[in-house]
Amino acid sequence: MVLDGLAYSATPGDRAAVRRMDPAWVDARLRRDDSTVVPMWRDRPLLTAAGDPVTLTGPAARVVLGAAVQTVLLSVDGDSASFAADLGGVGEAEALLLAGASSSVDVRALATVVPGPVLATLAYARGLLYWNRNARFCGTCGAPTETAHAGHLRLCPACGRQLFPRIxxxxxxxxxxxxxxxxxxxxxxxxxxxxxxxxxxxxxxxxxxxxxxxxxxxxxxxxxxxxxxxxxxxxxxxxxxxxxxxxxxxxxxxxxxxxxxxxxxxxxxxxxxxxxxxxxxxxxxxxxxxxxxxxxxxxxxxxxxxxxxx
CATH class of the missing domain: 3.90.79.10 (Nucleoside Triphosphate Pyrophosphohydrolase)
Known part of the structure; x- marks a missing residue:
């Protein structure tokens, strides 16, 4: 028995595990007009009027990044990069307006609708943003944590603990x-x-x-x-x-x-x-x-x- 084509398991691109440790490198990717941003609202991707997941570049992406409560690096392709932005700090209507979207949807509702790599990217974004949102306080001392490594690590400035995404x-x-x-x-x-x-x-x-x-x-x-x-x-x-x-x-x-x-x-x-x-x-x-x-x-x-x- 061989299991092929499992959903959520074909995330494309280079996750840049070493380069994402460099804040200057991450900031440079965020400023590039050809980098893309995937907006999410409370674990839900946003859709266009045609039902396609929204991805943004250039000025439209920067509007979303400015309103995001958390931004995470997803992958790198050459000099450009793909990020996910959490718009959970505002209501759904405002999030849709900021992203130029028509609706939001549960990721799993797209399982038979969008291509496998797109679906995997959305699930990856959902999981990483969810973890950041639920790791805002240190489990050892209770102090607020700070994001690092482009959203792939959280640090406790009080006791020095490092928190990595939980599986x-x-x-x-x-x-x-x-x-x-x-x-x-x-x-x-x-x-x-x-x-x-x-x-x-x-x-x-x-x-x-x-x-x-x-x-x-x-x-x-x-x-x-x-x-x-x-x-x-x-x-x-x-x-x-x-x-x-x-x-x-x-x-x-x-x-x-x-x-x-x-x-x-x-x-x-x-x-x-x-x-x-x-x-x-x-x-x-x-x-x-x-x-x-x-x-x-x-x-x-x-x-x-x-x-x-x-």
Missing amino acids: EPAVIVLVEGPASDPEPRCLLARHQGAGPDGFALLAGFVEVGESLEGAVRREVAEEAGVTLGAVTYQGSQGWPFPAGLMIGFIAWAVGDTVAVDGAELVEARWFTRSEVVERIVNGRGSGPPDSIGGHLLRSWTGLDRAASGR
Whole structure:
């Protein structure tokens, strides 16, 4: 199983990890008329009347930069650069006026609308601006922090602590039935709050001191009462909603007994490959089109390969 084309994972350009440490270099990029600015309002990209994400250059970009509560460097292409600007300090109507935009939208609503690199850039901007907004105070001493490295670092002037953008890793797993099964089956579960037919793959956050494979085994055992044999990595996906990293696996159960915990899960059961195909074809269970979970399911059924001609 190979996972290709995962959303949010193809950010283009050079992130300039060394050069962004130089404030003079960053300021020079901000002053260039060919540098671009992506305006955001409270984690939402702004759209033109035609529904395209707004990007600004020259005087229009400088208007937005002057009103932004935070500016972050996204990437560099030659001598020019791309920045994101947070207009969350004003109301939505004013933000739209400043950027010459018509509306704002959740990034995920654009997943099937804009090209992959554009989508990845918007998600990157969202995640970085969100982190800056939520790291304004030092977790050690409580003092206000200051932005540095073009928005990729925050410093506490009181105690000297350095704060880097936080990533919260989570595992998601397609559990296949035991080798003794007469036909391939996978485990799908209904989580608390899901609808009566809202079955999905199992997932959970990685805990302190835990390997990724260990997190897979623990989550499946805790929530579904299923013991796993082999656990195999399949791919990963940036998921800045707000700060996730999704790591996908396929695993094989050593038995087919299921005992849900009743807390995270209310139901879990085995589905044959043909049953999963039927659910996907009828729009009842492939997962969100932008998620690695959907890719895992479609790859397991072979639908992704059929769609791509492989």
